Each structure stands twice: as structure tokens, then as C-alpha cells.
Amino acid sequence: MKKLLLLSAFILFSSSWATAQSTQEPPSGMSEIQAYSIFYENYKNESYEGALQFGRWIWKGMPETIEGYPKFDLKRNLRRLITIYSKLGENATDPAVAEAYADTALTIFDKVSEKYGSDLDAYQWSVRKGRFYETHADNIEDASAKAAAEYKKAFEQKPEEFTKMGDGYYVQSMLQNLIAQDKKDEALAIIEKAEPHAPEKLQNYFSNARNKLFDSPDERIAFLEGELADDPENEELLKQLQDIYESQDMVAKLTEINKKLYEINPNYENSLALGESAQSDARYSEAIEYFKEALDKAENADQKAAIALNISSAYLNSDQLQSARQYARTALEHDSDWGKPYINIADAYSQAVNQCTSNRKLEVEDRVVYWLVLDYLNKAKSVDSSVSSEANNKINAYAPVTPTTEQQFFKNWKEGQQISVDASLNSCYGWIGESTTVRR
Structure with a gap:
């Protein structure tokens, strides 16, 4: 009822529109090609009020063709009308009028979906509609939730492309709404699917979002361990568990994860992690073995200096003093100012x-x-x-x-x-x- 009243107010907003709204024909007795020509020129020049005056009949009458203009494309012009209503709504000073513009644009969205269905680029259409909801959030009820629903449709169709779009903005927007709605499992599932494609800034957001989604470290551990049971060699899950085990001083669990990661990929990071685990547990011979592996795989001077010092310290703790000095000197070769x-x-x-x-x-x-x-x-x-x-x-x-x-x-x-x-x-x-x- 509220929207009907607002739409009525909108109809009365301009006397020049009142006549146009009662018909599916071009205004003032014009031919379709005449009205379309004026509509398109106004649209190109961003004169949106004039464009609407001469183009509203297009979405009311839904003409597939215009006599004398074979290039006419109804779908494209319906999108233009959505843009027009959107821009007029953004510039409206009266909230009732702004809401009526937004409501009409959404009606056109629905008409396009109903008419073209499978012929639409469903991914782009969902992104477009989600953006519209976000832009007009002040004038649409539950706009944020509706935008998130459209973004979720787009994400499910093209997860990698959607995740990277806008440097991660759209995934973040979607997740913020899901978190606000306390849709924990849904948000976590999206994070897991998006994470392999996420830029660094979005990765940081994912980490913070997880902290909001779990009430305690134990809850997050239980979730990750459950996910890992279904995918035991998932390196990303293993690394997440590695971080939380370390932060919670769960030494035995951390060592177990470090070994698993090393078995899957004995790279620099995983060799170093095993060395650090062994050293913290006073297993110095084992620590030295993995540190030396990491030293061979290190790519820059800072890494090499740090690992060489770790080896030196492990030798010191083993009372192998000559070797301790040797690797301290190696560290200095890579960083003489340390x-x-x-x-x-x-x-x-x-x-x-x-x-x-x-x-x-x-x-x-x-x-x-x-x-x-x-x-x-x-x-x-x-x-x-x-x-x-x-x-x-x-x-x-x-x-x-x-x-x-x-x-x-x-x-x-x-x-x-x-x-x-x-x-x-x-x-x-x-x-x-x-x-x-x-x-x-």
C-alpha cells in the first residue's frame, strides 16, 4: 500500500508525465521513431528528465521493433530506462519521489527478467541488479539483503571472476550482509570457495570475518577440522589450522599439521615451520635438519640470515659450539648490520x-x-x-x-x-x- 501511495505521488509529480503515463504510445501524437530519436539524444546527453518524457512508452508498450529504424533493440533500451530512473532517483530531493523512481526501475528489472529469461547474461544481470540495490539502499526496503542475494547468484555462477571484481569489494559487501544476518555457515562456505581467488586485501578481510563468525578459537578449530576431514590435503585449511594452533600454543597439534604440510609440499615455508616446531620442543638435531633444508630453499638475504641464526642457536643449545659460530657467521654474511x-x-x-x-x-x-x-x-x-x-x-x-x-x-x-x-x-x-x- 505504501508503494502504491508513493507511486501515485510520483505520477502527479509532473503534469507533463501524467498524460504519458496513461498510454503505451509515444507522447504528443509523435511517431515511435520521432519519440525514440528524442529519447536517445536526451539519454546520450544525460538529460534524463527529457529522456524519460519521450521514452517511458517503451517499457509500457514493450515494442520489439520500430518502423523505419531496424537497429532498435528493446533489451538495450530497457537497460537505458533503468539507468534513467536510477539517475533521477539519485538526484531527487524528495524521498517519496526517489523511492518511486527506484520502484519503477525495479519493475523494469522484473519485466526484462520475465521477457528475456535464459537469453539474459544472468551473471551480469545479477551484478547490475545488486549494484542498483546498493545505490538506492535508502529508498528500498531491505536493500542490503537484496543486494547480497543478487551478488550470491553472480558468485555461484562465476566465483573466480566475481571474487576478483572490484578488488574484492563485491564479495566483501555480500559477506558483510550475511554476517549481519547471522548466516554463519553460508558466509563461511563463500569464504572457503572465494579464498583461492582473493586478492591480498580481501584475504585480510576473510581473516577478520572468521573471527567475527566464531565465538571462540575452539569453535573455529572444530569447524576447520570438520572441513579438513572431507578434504585432508587442502593446504589452505591446513594453513588456517596451523595459524590457530600456533596462537593457542597447541604444540602437538601444530607439529602434526606442520608435518602434514611438509609431506604435501616440502617448500621453504613448510621446512621452516617443521624446524621451528622441533626447536620449540628442544629436538635440536631435527630442527637443524629442517632449518638447513629451509636455508637451501630461501630466496632472499633476510630469510637466509634468519634461518642461519636459527641453526646457530640450535647448535648452541646442543653444545656444538664450532657449528654455532659457523652459522652465526653465515647469518652475518647475509646481514652484517644485525x-x-x-x-x-x-x-x-x-x-x-x-x-x-x-x-x-x-x-x-x-x-x-x-x-x-x-x-x-x-x-x-x-x-x-x-x-x-x-x-x-x-x-x-x-x-x-x-x-x-x-x-x-x-x-x-x-x-x-x-x-x-x-x-x-x-x-x-x-x-x-x-x-x-x-x-x-
Whole structure:
């Protein structure tokens, strides 16, 4: 009833239209070709009120042909009339008139669908109608839901094309409405189908949308595990579970997923993930194995530096100090301005003192090694301010155990003198092969 009243108001809006609306013939006794010519010229010039005055009879009478103009295409001109009503509705200042324009345009949409049916490009028609609903959301009841329904029709026909259209805008618009309607399963099914085709911005939206759709991590895990049961080698599902297992500190589950991904595709990312899992579980030999694989597959210097340091740390935790130093140096080859590898070398040398003195007292020669440790810690913070706090803490710990002034006197060491840290100091330090400086 409301729409009928609004349409009545619209009919009375212009006296020049009142006559035109009562007939299926061109206005003012014109021939069809005369009225069409004026209609089309006004349409081309975006004079939409004039175009409507001379073209409304087209959708009322639905002429298939116009005598004297063989190029006339009814379907194309009905689309033009939809555009005209849409533009006039957008520019209308009276909400009642704007709603009447939108309502008439939707009537033409229905007429086109009824008349042409299977001859329409159903995909494009659904996209067109969905856009119309969005454009006139203020003047159409439940416009957002209706737009989402049209977009869903388009998505089901061409999921890849629709997902990429508008850089993901239309899929996002559709999902926002489904989420607002609490249609969780429907939204999740669309995300799963669209994800392989989604641009990066849309991928980020999918991640946020999932968080809104699930009340808890357990609920999301249950959903993903259920999906995976039907498609156990789906890498995208496995990666989603990998992320949530990691965020929830589910170590055993994470390791299981990492192994599955590695079995499917032993690439850089999956080799690295297995290495990280093994390292976090103190399985250092296994971690080193997978980290070395990842290092071989890494493509840039940053990746190589980070993995080499992981290997160095795993060797440190295994008390394999020479190898720990070797891979710290490898990390520096790829990033000489990173302080962490220098700290790893310092740690390797401090652990060397612990190894060499495990069954005896700390001698002055052992204390010399701590000067070398301090050298590396100072180097670390000089090249990389982000490690200054860590380096300073270690400096404060090791400085008190370096040779005292008295010990230096009895050794006849002079300030600034170079001392080799190698087998000449103690056979236990033969592998180090570096030198440091006497200091007060």
C-alpha cells in the first residue's frame, strides 16, 4: 500500500508525465521513431528528465521493433530506462519521489527478467541488479539483503571472476550482509570457495570475518577440522589450522599439521615451520635438519640470515659450539648490520669457557676468553641498537670475570697488548683462533 501511495505521488509529480503515463504510445501524437530519436539524444546527453518524457512508452508498450529504424533493440533500451530512473532517483530531493523512481526501475528489472529469461547474461544481470540495490539502499526496503542475494547468484555462477571484481569489494559487501544476518555457515562456505581467488586485501578481510563468525578459537578449530576431514590435503585449511594452533600454543597439534604440510609440499615455508616446531620442543638435531633444508630453499638475504641464526642457536643449545659460530657467521654474511649473530658468537665463546673448566678451577687464561666475549657484545650493540639492552646485560655479567689488574701484572700483560685465544692459551680453545686486547 505504501508503494502504491508513493507511486501515485510520483505520477502527479509532473503534469507533463501524467498524460504519458496513461498510454503505451509515444507522447504528443509523435511517431515511435520521432519519440525514440528524442529519447536517445536526451539519454546520450544525460538529460534524463527529457529522456524519460519521450521514452517511458517503451517499457509500457514493450515494442520489439520500430518502423523505419531496424537497429532498435528493446533489451538495450530497457537497460537505458533503468539507468534513467536510477539517475533521477539519485538526484531527487524528495524521498517519496526517489523511492518511486527506484520502484519503477525495479519493475523494469522484473519485466526484462520475465521477457528475456535464459537469453539474459544472468551473471551480469545479477551484478547490475545488486549494484542498483546498493545505490538506492535508502529508498528500498531491505536493500542490503537484496543486494547480497543478487551478488550470491553472480558468485555461484562465476566465483573466480566475481571474487576478483572490484578488488574484492563485491564479495566483501555480500559477506558483510550475511554476517549481519547471522548466516554463519553460508558466509563461511563463500569464504572457503572465494579464498583461492582473493586478492591480498580481501584475504585480510576473510581473516577478520572468521573471527567475527566464531565465538571462540575452539569453535573455529572444530569447524576447520570438520572441513579438513572431507578434504585432508587442502593446504589452505591446513594453513588456517596451523595459524590457530600456533596462537593457542597447541604444540602437538601444530607439529602434526606442520608435518602434514611438509609431506604435501616440502617448500621453504613448510621446512621452516617443521624446524621451528622441533626447536620449540628442544629436538635440536631435527630442527637443524629442517632449518638447513629451509636455508637451501630461501630466496632472499633476510630469510637466509634468519634461518642461519636459527641453526646457530640450535647448535648452541646442543653444545656444538664450532657449528654455532659457523652459522652465526653465515647469518652475518647475509646481514652484517644485525647484532644477534654477534651475540650468538659471544655466547658460543662463553660456553667454551664453561666446557673447558667443567672439571677444574677457572684460570687466568680462561678469563682472557671473556675479553673476546666482550668484544663481540660491544660489536653487536655498535652495529644494531635494537640489541643494546641484551648486550649490556651480558657485558655486566661477564666483565667482572675478566683478568684482574693483579693477574695481568703477574702475567706481565700490558694494556693494549694482543693475546691469541687459541691452543697457545689452552688446547681446549684451539678451535677459536682469534685474538683480543688486554684492558684495565
